Amino acid sequence: KRAGWDLKGQLEDMKALVQSREMMSSELQTQLDSYNQRIISLESHNNHLSGTVNQKEQQTESISREIEDLKRKLRNSEDDLDGTKRRLQREIDDLSFSKSTLERQKDSLAGELTASQTEITASTNIKIKDTTIMELREMIRIHEAKIREQDEELINQETMRRKLHNTIQELKGNIRVFCRVRPLLGNETQDNDGVIGHMTFPDKDGKVLEMEKLGDSTILNSTRGGNKLLFSFDKVFDPVSSQAVVFEEISQLVQSALDGYNVCIFAYGQTGSGKTYTMEGGRLEEEDKIGMIPRAVRQIFSTGLQLQQRGWTYTYIASMLEIYNETIRDLLSEDQTLTHDIKMKGKDSGDVHVTNLTTVNVTQESEVFDLLKRASHNRAVAETKCNERSSRSHSVFQLHITGKNSSTDESCQGTLSLVDLAGSERLKQSGSEGQRLKETLCINKSLSNLGNVIMALGKQDSHIPYRNSKLTYLLQNSLGGNSKTLMFVNINPREEFFNESLNSLRFATKVSSCVIQGRLILMSWE
Ligand SMILES: Nc1ncnc2c1ncn2[C@@H]1O[C@H](COP(=O)(O)OP(=O)(O)O)[C@@H](O)[C@H]1O
Ligand SMILES: [Mg+2]
Secondary structure (H helix, E strand, O other), rough: OOOOHHHHHHHHHHHHHHHHHHHHHHHHHHHHHHHHHHHHHHHHHHHHHHHHHHHHHHHHHHHHHHHHHHHHHHHHHHHHHHHHHHHHHHHHHHHHHHHHHHHHHHHHHHHHHHHHHHHHHHOOOHHHHHHHHHHHHHHHHHHHHHHHHHHHHHHHHHHHHHHHHHHHHHHOOOOOOOOOEEOHHHHHHHHHHOOOOOOEEOOOOOEEEEEOOOHHHHHHOOOOOOOEEEEEEEEOOOOOOHHHHHHHHHHHHHHHHHHHEEEEEEEEEOOOOOOHHHHHHHOOOOOEEEOOHHHHHHHHHHHHHHHHHOEEEEEEEEEEEEEEEOOEOOOOOOOOOOOOOOEEEEEOOEEEEOOOOOOEOOOOOOHHHHHHHHHHHHHHHHHHHOOOHHHHEEEEEEEEEEEEEEOOOEEEEEEEEEEOOOOOOOOOOOOOOOOHHHHHHHHHHHHHHHHHHHHHHHHHOOOOOOOHOOOHHHOOOOOOOOOEEEEEEEEEEEEHHHHHHHHHHHHHHHHOOOOOOOOOOOOOOO
């Protein structure tokens, strides 16, 4: 301790103290700095980690969405297959059952034979013995042949099942052709007792139509058989097939419009063959006569509602137009002064758009039915001005469907187009003039171009001539690419239209054989 007077000494002490404090403080500062450094580095590490976590979460989410999507596709395919499998399994079961019945019969017959032989040995009447043995042998032979036949059929059934499965796969996203023969109506049933003599439906699967030219030769019955022509399609509907049965076959196709496919259904055939009946049907009040358009709309809306449970909400936009002499007319508008052009929305999107066309947001089937009524009213007005106009024009109903899934963030867009084509009958070009000649040329051009487009798609040509007619230009998104096409070829059952029917069937065969080669069979008749 310094003496009180030693001020200098005390000052020294103080200085030393201050110095030591300063040192301590700077040490602390350094420590503080290093801590700050640590904190910064830890924060950046933390940021990095949360980035990684986010990324992983997104990946997980997208993978589970994919899984959901695949599951749904798998379910659909399984349903398709299951139906076919079950049916074939039933047939196989039936056949196995009859096979074992026959085998039992054979065994018991063999037993009888042995018994008879013993009897015969004992018997003196050799003649009776021999005939009995022969009869029994014959019976056994017949039964054995039958068993062999059944065995073969079993194998065939299995092959068919496999073939069917492949066909189902092949047909998805492809072009299908259905043939429908309408019944004789009213006075037409008076000839031949109402029998359609020149057409037969020979196979039980309903895929073949046989046409036979009946002439003098049938009286002699000599060249019968030489006059036959077989046409095979994905489906042939005979005259008693109801609207419900026909729709059953297209309902799966219609449904895929909700999954984002573009679906196109045409009715082709001569005037009076049943195109409009097939597409629109009779009055909506008569349930069994309702046609494909209202049935399709009804199914779309009810399935759309069911899909709500899985998070989907759909919006629907409908339009209806007519193409007459390569000019578009809006069937939902009363204002006939407007003109309509086909335009592309955006350069590459390929989105087809008709200018000035009335499009209506619809939310339930009754609204669509009102539109159909409005269209047929507008058409009737035009018809009085120009006779038979509806059979000289194509009418096109379109439903644009947009779906969004709020829970999975998916979305899809599909269009259902149902087209009642102009009558395909060959009109004589010679003799017709003015308006009639123009109509004829336009119809011939647009129908043959439709055939060409479908064939070019089937052959996967690099150039598809969509723009050669208004119809194919309008439908170019719905033909080819991500689309499914179905053509009804409607046939008039009256014999006087034999040649016209043949023309329709040949057109349809050309369209369908471009898809799956080698289905055109037997063309023996000149
Ligand atoms: N499958 C069918 N069952 C009963 N009547 C039919 C059937 N197909 C067509 N018709 C009737 O035949 C006539 C001609 O049919 P329609 O559909 O107008 O022919 P298109 O439109 O090809 O000219 C109509 O009276 C229609 O009601
Ligand atoms: Mg019609």
